[in-house]
Amino acid sequence: MNTKTVNAVELAFVDRGTGPAVVLVHGFPLDHSMWNEQIDVLSADYRVIAPDLRGFGRSGAGGDTITMEQLADDLAGLLDALQLHEPIVFCGLSMGGYVAFQFQRKYGARLRGLILCDTRAAADTPEKAAARREMAERVLSDGPQPLVDGMAPLLFAPETVENRPEMVESLLSVMLGTDRRTIAAVSLGMADRADFTPELHAIECPTLVIVGQFDAISPSDEMREIAAAIPGARFAEIPAVGHMSPMEDPAEVNAAILEFLGGLS
Numbered sequence: 001m002n003t004k005t006v007n008a009v010e011l012a013f014v015d016r017g018t019g020p021a022v023v024l025v026h027g028f029p030l031d032h033s034m035w036n037e038q039i040d041v042l043s044a045d046y047r048v049i050a051p052d053l054r055g056f057g058r059s060g061a062g063g064d065t066i067t068m069e070q071l072a073d074d075l076a077g078l079l080d081a082l083q084l085h086e087p088i089v090f091c092g093l094s095m096g097g098y099v100a101f102q103f104q105r106k107y108g109a110r111l112r113g114l115i116l117c118d119t120r121a122a123a124d125t126p127e128k129a130a131a132r133r134e135m136a137e138r139v140l141s142d143g144p145q146p147l148v149d150g151m152a153p154l155l156f157a158p159e160t161v162e163n164r165p166e167m168v169e170s171l172l173s174v175m176l177g178t179d180r181r182t183i184a185a186v187s188l189g190m191a192d193r194a195d196f197t198p199e200l201h202a203i204e205c206p207t208l209v210i211v212g213q214f215d216a217i218s219p220s221d222e223m224r225e226i227a228a229a230i231p232g233a234r235f236a237e238i239p240a241v242g243h244m245s246p247m248e249d250p251a252e253v254n255a256a257i258l259e260f261l262g263g264l265s
C-alpha cells in the first residue's frame with residue numbers, strides 16, 4: 001500500500017490503474033480490503049484509489065471523536081497530496097456513504113459522480129445515537145467483540161453466510177482487528193452526523209444508488225427513496241444479498257458500477 005501524510009495522519013491507500021479516478025470508501029469498522037473485488041476489476045480502465053480511513057486498517061490513528069466531516073476533509077487532502085485535481089467518482093459504502101454526503105456538501109465541485117452503496121441519508125434517531133455512545137464506552141473497555149457480535153447478524157444475506165463462510169470470517173476478523181479507540185471515536189462521530197435528506201434534491205452530479213435486496217442496516221426501500229430524491233439518480237437493487245453487497249455479489253455490483261462509469265461524460 002502507498003502512504004501519504006494528510007492532516008497530520010499517515011493514510012494508507014491502494015492506488016492502482018490509470019484513467020479517470022474512482023475513490024472507494026469503506027464501511028465501519030472495516031478497511032479498503034472490502035473493495036478487493038472492485039479494485040481488481042475497475043483498475044483495468046480506471047485509476048482506483050481505496051484508502052484506509054484514519055484509524056482503520058493500516059492508517060494512523062487520530063482523535064477522540066472522528067466526524068464524517070473530518071473523514072471527508074482527509075479524502076480531499078489525500079487528493080491534494082496526490083495532485084489529483086480533476087473531478088473524481090466517489091463510491092462509499094454505509095459509513096463511506098455518510099462521508100460521501102459530507103464530501104458532496106463541502107467539495108461538490110470535485111465530484112464527477114457519486115455512487116452510494118448500502119447507506120443512509122438520515123441522521124441517527126436519538127435512541128440510535130445514545131446506543132452508539134454507550135457502545136463506544138463499552139468497546140473502549142472491552143474491545144470490539146460486543147460491537148461485532150451486534151453487527152455480524154446484520155451484515156450478510158443468509159445465503160451468503162451459508163455459501164461463503166470464509167469471506168464472512170475474513171470480514172469479521174477485519175472488524176475484530178480494528179483499534180478500539182477508532183471504533184469509539186467514529187461511533188461518536190456517526191452519532192453526531194447530520195441529516196442529509198433535505199439536501200438530496202440539490203445533488204447535481206450523476207449518481208448511482210446500489211443496495212442489496214436484503215440489506216438489514218440500510219433497507220432497500222429507504223435507498224430507493226434516496227435515489228428518487230436525487231435528480232436523475234439511477235437505482236440498482238442487487239438480488240439475494242445484504243448490506244455488504246460489493247463483497248457478496250461482486251460481479252453484479254461491478255457490472256452496475258461499470259455501466260454507470262461508462263455513461264459519464
Ligand code: MLT
Binds near residue numbers: 026190
Ligand atoms: C457500516 O457498515 O459502515 C455501518 O453499518 C454504519 C453504521 O453503523 O451506521
